[in-house]
Structure formats: C-alpha cells, structure tokens
Amino acid sequence: MDGHGEHEAEDGSSPAASLARLTFPHGRAERLRHVRVLPRREAVTAAWPDWAHPVVRDGYAAEGVAAPWAHQRAAADLAHAGTHVVLATGTASGKSMGYLLPALTTLLDARTSRGTRGASTLYVAPTKALASDQLAAVQRLGTGVRAVTHDGDSPPELRDWTRDHAEYVLTNPDMLHHSLLPAHQRWPAFWRGLRFVVVDECHHYRGVFGAHVAQVLRRVRRIAAHHGSEPTFVLASATAAEPADTARRLTGLEVTPVTEDASPRGSVTLGMWQPPLTSHQGENGAPVRRAAGSEAADLLTDLVVDGVRTLAFVRSRRGAEQVARTAREHLADVDPALPARVSSYRGGYLPEERREIERALRSGELLGLAATNALELGIDVAGLDAVLVVGFPGTRAALWQQVGRAGRARQDSLGLLVARDDPLDTYLVAHPEALLDAPVEQTVFDPDNPYVLAPHLCAAAADHPLTDADLGLFGPTAPVLLDQLLATGLLRRRPAGYFWTDRRRASDLADLRSSGGSPVQLVEAGSGRVIGTVDAARAHGEAHEGAVYVHLGETWLVESLDLDEHVAVLRRADPPYSTSAREVTDIRIVEEQRGVDWGGCRLAFGTVDVSHQVVAYLRRREPGGEVIGEQGLDLPVRSLRTAAVWWTVPSSVLADLEGSGVDVGDLPGAAHAAEHCSIGLLPLFATCDRWDIGGVSTVVHPDTGRLTVFVHDGHPGGAGFAERGFEAAPDWLRATRATIADCECAEGCPSCVQSPKCGNQNNPLDKHAALLLLDALLRHAPPPAAGEPTGPARAVPSTTASRPPG
Ligand SMILES: Nc1ncnc2c1ncn2[C@@H]1O[C@H](COP(=O)(O)OP(=O)(O)OP(=O)(O)O)[C@@H](O)[C@H]1O
Structure with missing residues (x-):
C-alpha cells in the first residue's frame, strides 16, 4: 500500500488500519478483492482577484481560507467577466467559491445607496437538502447578502419577503418550473436584476430529469431576457467526462470548462469487497451470495466500534433502513450506548427529521449513518472518515462522489464498494480496471425528447x-x-x-421527476397519520395490497391501495416474510430508426410501445428469500411509448447453433438470460440505473419474425440510455458475454443471469446457451474499442497506486 499519505486520525484509525481490522476475522480477507490507493495531492493557490469584494474575502478569511485555489480563481474570473463556465473538479474541491466569489461580489457592488437589492442570483440545486446546506454555507461567510431558500416548504410570508428583498435565492428545478417561472410577472425586479444562475451538481441532471431541467433552464433564459437581463451561467459538477458538452446541452449556451483540480487532498483508499457465497439456495436452486446490505451492516458495526465516522450509501430506501437496524442490533451487544449513534436517512422522511439527522451527523453525535442518495449531493460533512458504497451506484461519477463524502477535512479516507449479487457489481469486482481506469462517463440525456419538450413549450407559453x-x-x-x-x-x-x-x-x-403522477400517501390505519410517501410509479410494485413496507426501521403491511385517491393504508406488523411484485411486459416495434447488420444478425434502435402490469406478488421467507406463496393482484396496465435497442438472430444462425448443442427448446432460456445480463451491464455504458431500463426477449417476435432481445428505456419518449446501448453495443454485449462466462455458478445465479426484477421468476434461463447465442451474435460485430474493459478476471486482491479520476 502507498506508504506516505497515511496519517493517524485522532481516534488512532487510518484507512490501512481500518482495512486491517475489517479483514482480520476469519474468512474476511478474501472478500477484499482489490485495493487502490489514490495518493495525496498538494494545493496550488492563486492570489485573490482585485475585483473580489473585501467583505467576501474577509468572510472566507474568517473561515480559514487564506487564498483561492487556482481552479477557483480561474472559474471566478471567467464568471465575473460574464463568461458562462462549468467547474468540474473533484469532491470537496471548493467549487462553491467559484460561483460565490463573483456572485456575492456582484450583489454587494450592485446595492443601492440605501442598501437595498440592486442585483440577484438564482442558485439551483437538485435537492432541497443541498439548497439548505448551501444556504448555511453562504450565511457562514457573514457578508450580509440576503440569501434564502425558496422551495415547497417556504411559508407564504417568507415568499413575499424573498420576492421583494432577497438577493441570493436558492431553489430547485421543480420550484422554478411550478412557481418562479409561471409567476415571473409578480417578481419583475428580481428577474430584471438577475446576474448569475448557478446550476450546482449538474451531473445529477441525467436521463429524463436531465432533459426536463434543460428545458427549464431555457425557460429561465427566456424569462430573464423578457425582463431585460442576460445572466451568466455557472455550473458545478463532480468529475464527469465532457463537462462543457453536458453544460452546453443543459443550458443551450457555449460554456467554458475549468477542470484542473488544484485543491489538496488526503489519500483515498478504495477497496472492492465481495460478500461470500452462502449455503442458501436461491431461485431455481442458484447459489446466492450474502446480501450486500447484511455485509455492509457488519462493516458499519466494526467501523463504528472503532470510532471511525462512517456513511453507508444504500441504494434502496428499504435497504438503508435494514443496514441501520442491523448495525444497531449488533452494536447493542457491544455497548448499549452505541446503537443511538447510528441512524438511517432517506427520501420520504419528514423535513424536520432529515434536518435533525444532518445536524447530528455534522456534530459527531452520529458515528454511523445508512443513507440513500437523498444525502449524496453536496452535503458538506467535514469529519467523515469512511464511506461504504453498498452496490455500485450506477455511474463512476456517482461512486467517486459518494466516496468523496469522506476525507473532506483533507484527512486520509477509506471507501469500500460492497458488491451486490448482480451482474454489474460482479463484473466490476472481477474487472476493477473497468471502474478505476476507464474515463468517467458522459452524462446521458436527450433535451429533444418530444415527451419532455412538448409540455415545456406549453409551460413556456403560459x-x-x-x-x-x-x-x-x-x-x-x-x-x-x-x-x-x-x-x-x-x-x-x-x-x-x-x-x-x-x-x-x-x-x-410536465412531470420533472418522472414520478408518474402524484405520490401515493402512506397512511396508518385507524389514526390516519401519514407515515411517508411513495412515487406513483413505484406504488404498483411497492404499496400494493399485501405488500410488506419498511419505514424508519418499522415493518408495515399494506391493507389497501387506492390509485385514484393516491392513498395506501398500512398497519404495523412483523410478518416473517418480505414481498416482491411480479410484472408482465409486452413490447411492439413502432419504428426502427437506425440499424446495422452483423453477419445475418441485426442490431437496431427505434421507438417501441411497452405495456406493463403488476399481476401478483410473492411472499419470501426472511431471511433467505425462498418463495412461500403467491397472491394475484388486480392492478391496471401501464403503457409507455419509448426508445429501445434490440438485436435479432435469424433462424439460419440459430440452425448453426444446433450443431454446437443448443436445442430449439433452449432458445427461450438463452435469449432471456442474455437479456437479463445485458440489462445488468448497460449502466456501465450509459449513465442509467438498472431500474431505468427494462427488457423483453422472445424466440419469435411478431414484428421481426426472429429471435429478438429488447432493452428499452423506462420513460416516455426515451431517456437516451437505449440509444447509448445501440452505440456501445459491441463493447456492451462483449462485457455481457464475459460476465456470463466468468461467473462461477453452474446454472445461472443473481451474479450473472438472474434478475431481481424478472416478471417470470427467472424462468427459463439457460446460461450455457446464452453464451453460445451471444457468440453467434458477436461473431460479426466490430472489434472492441480501445481501452474498453473486456480483459480477464483478476481473482486475487491487488494493490496499485493511481491518479484520481478526471
Ligand atoms: N481555497 C480554499 N482553501 C482552503 N479551504 C477551502 C478553499 N476553498 C474551499 N475550502 C473548503 O473546502 C471545503 C469544501 O468546499 P465546497 O463545499 O465548496 O466544495 P465542493 O467542491 O462544492 O464540494 P462537493 O461538490 O464535493 O460538495 C469547505 O469546507 C471549504 O471551506
């Protein structure tokens, strides 16, 4: 391991010491598949610009900031000169100074002689939590600039004050769309004085949400122009490829990038951790690995016992609850004072609950927190030492951003990616170079999506x-x-x-967050108390009658779901099982837009109609997950016109396969297995989440007359993911093949071809036939792109030093 750069934290822990302790118990060492140490980096500072307002400089000096880092100065100079700029540097690189220095200076310089507002700035964050965190950062500078958050939680009297007096308004795209833009006539002075629009964490705007935000920002430009202002856009982004291109597509403007990170950083030790195989059998007798959440709960327990301040990022709300609950149970056996120092954090909590948890984390009262990405963005908690990322978060940029939550006080930090039992995570622990050496991906979204643009044209006209x-x-x-x-x-x-x-x-x-309508309120039977909400799109699968739902560590049983009233009624219960929904999907091709022949096979991209229906749910014994019952459901069909990538194999090629031992009867399982695994791997090539896309496979599809495998976007009009799949198809499908070939299971398991989302209980699946089918498909595919991750699996832990991404 890289020797220099290790330093002892106050509690005596260092990343190396923590890793040594985590791997000490019997059988743990081999779970650490790979370790990479990113070395320390020294700061490059610059002088304060002459134009900076002394009050702002003094504010920074009082915070202990003696001088800007070179990238902060570069971005601030550009913005001050009116050049649109995107600052794409690493986490905790002080991106906020890049926009605050010019914005606060301008706001103070523009004040009238009576000290009233002379100019304004809009700050746009993807979440309310980030906006409130940034408000605190602005206030700490003590410049006297009148800053305020303006979101759905703001009381009416505060809104009036904001309109009449606020200089720095922190908001989110939803509030712009629903309130600030439609009501612009009532805010003429604010719009007339608009000098800067700050778009923070802009890499977050991807997929359909990215397309919506791109249109909202165009509307902001138009309304500003209507009032006679032409604001400078400053965008901030965690490291993402091609930031200038992303920023241009987001704003419609030419934007100058600043990417050279001059901030100092402690070393980052990144480990890749794979939970062991268990003695349990999963669906269809498949071997199953220990759940990443259970493994993470153990790691979180050990780190908390050692006094290492740790944040565990868990992908699902339910998972975050479970990790925190299990860690608390373990900790109670060690010291009765410790369970209270661990909490969970996720969307669906009430705002005051979230604020209290954020405060306790900052103060150090909380030592461990299991959170969903509701906490991911920008929340500045300086003292965190370690981050557990439970399951690859979908993009390399998100992984680095989550890992970057630790070490913000420049201390050496530890990040551990705990692999889930799915194709993508399994591929990554076997091919760490795909994660660590490949460039960070470009953010995918399509501003021209007609389903997004049409409602925004209406909104713009309104x-x-x-x-x-x-x-x-x-x-x-x-x-x-x-x-x-x-x-x-x-x-x-x-x-x-x-x-x-x-x-x-x-x-x-326009439904910015693609929630598919109003969220469903979760209401306690009898008392009528609202315990949380669930997105309309998720309600069919998560809040149907009979579903087991976990909230703040408590288990609830759904008694009824009323889709018209958007209400589910729940009762506290502790059933010995969990539930999972079963869904059936049908797909029809509307139009092929692009296509290429690979030998006799064909790869295509185009528009499809997909219909989904949740038809039943399974009860699974906990722990273990074996199916103990199935119950039919009567829920409506949901239809979707969207984009898909698909590949077809003609019967002549299939006939050849028979020679290699693939029977006609094996083909449904072959296509189904290839479909599942390819869905699992697409997030490595498009900035999507496995749950943003879906798939269908059939041996003879009515529209192609051939064996066809579809992977489609999960949003109306498409989100750009399937299109990226089409463009990256040779590499994507080769990685799919490698994942199936490398997996050590005999007949298919969650690490390769089984899907947790399968509407058919993962039946039929044939991993061997899938390999041969993919070989036949790929035989005439273009050669791999240089540097794409298709190399052999690395089975032993390895330690290397490398440069940070970006
Ligand atoms: N020039 C500087 N010198 C010393 N400290 C600085 C400097 N600039 C910023 N900082 C400190 O670095 C920390 C991170 O700053 P900030 O939150 O702006 O970073 P960021 O890049 O926006 O972070 P992220 O995007 O990861 O949330 C803050 O505590 C801030 O006070």
Missing part, C-alpha cells in the same frame, strides 16, 4: 406567450411540436404569439 423567434431556443424539434400543440388546441395562435388558453396549469403537464 410563462409568457411564445413567438417564432423563441423557438430556436428550444431546439430543432420545437417547430414541429408547436404545430401539433396548435392542432390539438393546447396552444392558440394570436397576433402577439402562441398562447396557453387551457384552464389547467400548464406546468402540471
């Missing part, structure tokens, strides 16, 4: 009537969509432009 001159702002598909909106009567042409005349609120047409 903000202020649209004119032909405005259309260029909204991209090349805007004129065509405008005609459709006129034809359907949603917009009306008048001499002064295109008007929204419908009685509904236009902003209600």
Whole structure:
C-alpha cells in the first residue's frame, strides 16, 4: 500500500488500519478483492482577484481560507467577466467559491445607496437538502447578502419577503418550473436584476430529469431576457467526462470548462469487497451470495466500534433502513450506548427529521449513518472518515462522489464498494480496471425528447406567450411540436404569439421527476397519520395490497391501495416474510430508426410501445428469500411509448447453433438470460440505473419474425440510455458475454443471469446457451474499442497506486 499519505486520525484509525481490522476475522480477507490507493495531492493557490469584494474575502478569511485555489480563481474570473463556465473538479474541491466569489461580489457592488437589492442570483440545486446546506454555507461567510431558500416548504410570508428583498435565492428545478417561472410577472425586479444562475451538481441532471431541467433552464433564459437581463451561467459538477458538452446541452449556451483540480487532498483508499457465497439456495436452486446490505451492516458495526465516522450509501430506501437496524442490533451487544449513534436517512422522511439527522451527523453525535442518495449531493460533512458504497451506484461519477463524502477535512479516507449479487457489481469486482481506469462517463440525456419538450413549450407559453423567434431556443424539434400543440388546441395562435388558453396549469403537464403522477400517501390505519410517501410509479410494485413496507426501521403491511385517491393504508406488523411484485411486459416495434447488420444478425434502435402490469406478488421467507406463496393482484396496465435497442438472430444462425448443442427448446432460456445480463451491464455504458431500463426477449417476435432481445428505456419518449446501448453495443454485449462466462455458478445465479426484477421468476434461463447465442451474435460485430474493459478476471486482491479520476 502507498506508504506516505497515511496519517493517524485522532481516534488512532487510518484507512490501512481500518482495512486491517475489517479483514482480520476469519474468512474476511478474501472478500477484499482489490485495493487502490489514490495518493495525496498538494494545493496550488492563486492570489485573490482585485475585483473580489473585501467583505467576501474577509468572510472566507474568517473561515480559514487564506487564498483561492487556482481552479477557483480561474472559474471566478471567467464568471465575473460574464463568461458562462462549468467547474468540474473533484469532491470537496471548493467549487462553491467559484460561483460565490463573483456572485456575492456582484450583489454587494450592485446595492443601492440605501442598501437595498440592486442585483440577484438564482442558485439551483437538485435537492432541497443541498439548497439548505448551501444556504448555511453562504450565511457562514457573514457578508450580509440576503440569501434564502425558496422551495415547497417556504411559508407564504417568507415568499413575499424573498420576492421583494432577497438577493441570493436558492431553489430547485421543480420550484422554478411550478412557481418562479409561471409567476415571473409578480417578481419583475428580481428577474430584471438577475446576474448569475448557478446550476450546482449538474451531473445529477441525467436521463429524463436531465432533459426536463434543460428545458427549464431555457425557460429561465427566456424569462430573464423578457425582463431585460442576460445572466451568466455557472455550473458545478463532480468529475464527469465532457463537462462543457453536458453544460452546453443543459443550458443551450457555449460554456467554458475549468477542470484542473488544484485543491489538496488526503489519500483515498478504495477497496472492492465481495460478500461470500452462502449455503442458501436461491431461485431455481442458484447459489446466492450474502446480501450486500447484511455485509455492509457488519462493516458499519466494526467501523463504528472503532470510532471511525462512517456513511453507508444504500441504494434502496428499504435497504438503508435494514443496514441501520442491523448495525444497531449488533452494536447493542457491544455497548448499549452505541446503537443511538447510528441512524438511517432517506427520501420520504419528514423535513424536520432529515434536518435533525444532518445536524447530528455534522456534530459527531452520529458515528454511523445508512443513507440513500437523498444525502449524496453536496452535503458538506467535514469529519467523515469512511464511506461504504453498498452496490455500485450506477455511474463512476456517482461512486467517486459518494466516496468523496469522506476525507473532506483533507484527512486520509477509506471507501469500500460492497458488491451486490448482480451482474454489474460482479463484473466490476472481477474487472476493477473497468471502474478505476476507464474515463468517467458522459452524462446521458436527450433535451429533444418530444415527451419532455412538448409540455415545456406549453409551460413556456403560459410563462409568457411564445413567438417564432423563441423557438430556436428550444431546439430543432420545437417547430414541429408547436404545430401539433396548435392542432390539438393546447396552444392558440394570436397576433402577439402562441398562447396557453387551457384552464389547467400548464406546468402540471410536465412531470420533472418522472414520478408518474402524484405520490401515493402512506397512511396508518385507524389514526390516519401519514407515515411517508411513495412515487406513483413505484406504488404498483411497492404499496400494493399485501405488500410488506419498511419505514424508519418499522415493518408495515399494506391493507389497501387506492390509485385514484393516491392513498395506501398500512398497519404495523412483523410478518416473517418480505414481498416482491411480479410484472408482465409486452413490447411492439413502432419504428426502427437506425440499424446495422452483423453477419445475418441485426442490431437496431427505434421507438417501441411497452405495456406493463403488476399481476401478483410473492411472499419470501426472511431471511433467505425462498418463495412461500403467491397472491394475484388486480392492478391496471401501464403503457409507455419509448426508445429501445434490440438485436435479432435469424433462424439460419440459430440452425448453426444446433450443431454446437443448443436445442430449439433452449432458445427461450438463452435469449432471456442474455437479456437479463445485458440489462445488468448497460449502466456501465450509459449513465442509467438498472431500474431505468427494462427488457423483453422472445424466440419469435411478431414484428421481426426472429429471435429478438429488447432493452428499452423506462420513460416516455426515451431517456437516451437505449440509444447509448445501440452505440456501445459491441463493447456492451462483449462485457455481457464475459460476465456470463466468468461467473462461477453452474446454472445461472443473481451474479450473472438472474434478475431481481424478472416478471417470470427467472424462468427459463439457460446460461450455457446464452453464451453460445451471444457468440453467434458477436461473431460479426466490430472489434472492441480501445481501452474498453473486456480483459480477464483478476481473482486475487491487488494493490496499485493511481491518479484520481478526471
Ligand atoms: N481555497 C480554499 N482553501 C482552503 N479551504 C477551502 C478553499 N476553498 C474551499 N475550502 C473548503 O473546502 C471545503 C469544501 O468546499 P465546497 O463545499 O465548496 O466544495 P465542493 O467542491 O462544492 O464540494 P462537493 O461538490 O464535493 O460538495 C469547505 O469546507 C471549504 O471551506
């Protein structure tokens, strides 16, 4: 391990010492599959710019900031000069100074002689939590700039004050879309004085959400121009590939990138940890690994016992609850004072619950926290020593950002990726170079998605009537969509432009977070108390009648789900089982837009119609997960027109396979297994989550007449993921093949071809036939792209030093 750069924390722990203790118990050492140490980095500082307001400089000096780092100065100079800039440097690299220095300086310089507002700044964060954290950071500087958060929680009297007096307004895209833009006429002075728009954590805007935010930002530009201002955009992003390109697609403006990170950093020790195989058998007798959550609960326990302040990122809300609960149970056996120092944190908690947990984490009262990515973004907690990432978070950028939550006080830090039992995580622990040496991916989203753009054209017309001159702002598909909106009567042409005349609120047409409608309220039977919410899209699968639902460590049983009223009624219960929904899916091709032949096989991309229905749920014994019962459900079909990538294999090629021992009867299992594994691997090539995409496979599809495997986007109009799959298909499908070939199971398991989301209980699946089918498909595929991860598995732990990403 890299020797220098290790330092002893106050409690005597260092990443190396922590790792040594975690691997000490019998059987633990081989779970640590790989360790990489990113060395320390020294700071490069620059002088304060002459233009910086002394009050702002003094504020930083009081915080102990003697001078800006070179990248902060570079970004601040550009923004101050009115150049749109994206600052894409690592976590804790002080990106906020890049925009605060010019913004606060401008706000103070512009004040009237009576000290009232002369200019304004909009700060846009993807979450309310990040906005409130950033408000605290602005206030700590003590500049006297009138800063305030403006979100759904803001009381009406505060909103009035914000409109009339606030100089620095921290908000989110949803609030812009539903309130600030439609109500701009009531805020003329604020818009007229708008000098900066800060878009923080902009890599977060991906997929359909990214497309929505791109349109919201175009509307901001248009309304600002209407009031006579032309704000400078400053975007901040954790390291992402091609930041200037992402920023340009997000804002529609040319944006100058600043990417050279000049901040100092302690060393980062990143370990890759694979839970062991258990003696349990899973679905269809498959070997199963210990759940990543259970393993993480053990690691969190050990770290907390050692006084190492640790954050565990868990992908699901339920998982976060379970990790915290299990760690607390373990800790109670060690010291009765310790369980209270561990908590969970996730979306669906009430705002005051979240604020209290954030405070306790900052103060050190909490030593361990199991959180979903509701906490991921930008929350500045300086004292964290270690981060457990439970399951690959979908993108390399997100992994580095989560790991970067530790070590923010420049101490050496430890990050551990705890692999889940799924194809992607298994591929990554076997091919760490795919994670550590490949460039961070570009953020995928499609601003031209008509399903996103059309409602924003309506919303823009409601903000202020649209004119032909405005259309260029909204991209090349805007004129065509405008005609459709006129034809359907949603917009009306008048001499002064295109008007929204419908009685509904236009902003209600666009669903920024793709929640699929109003969230479902979870209500306690009898008392009527609201215990939380679940997105409409998830409600069919998670809050159906009979579902077991975990909230704040408590288990609830859903008694009824009323989709019209958006209410599920729950009762506290402790059933000895969990539940999982079964869904059936059907797919039809609407149009092939692009296609290529690989030998006789064909790879295509285009538009499809997908229909889903949750038809039943399974009860699974806990622990172990074996199925103990199935219950039918009567829920409506949900339909979706979206984008898909698909590949077909003609019967002539299938006939050849028979020669290599693949029977006709094996083909459904072959296609199904290849589909599952490829869905699992797509997040490595497109910045998506496994749950953002779906798939269907059939031996003869009515639209192609051939064996066909589809992978489709999970959102109306597509999100760009399937398209990226089409573009990266040779590498993506080769990684799929490698995952199946490398897996040590005999007949298929969750690490390769089984899917937790399968509507058919993972039946049929044939891993050997899947390999041969993929070989036949890939035989005429273009050669691998240079540097793409297809190398052999590395089975032994290895230790290397390398540069940080980006
Ligand atoms: N020039 C500087 N010198 C010393 N400390 C600094 C400097 N700039 C920022 N800091 C400190 O570094 C820490 C991180 O700053 P900040 O939160 O702005 O980083 P960030 O890049 O926005 O982080 P992230 O995106 O990871 O949330 C803060 O505690 C801040 O006070």
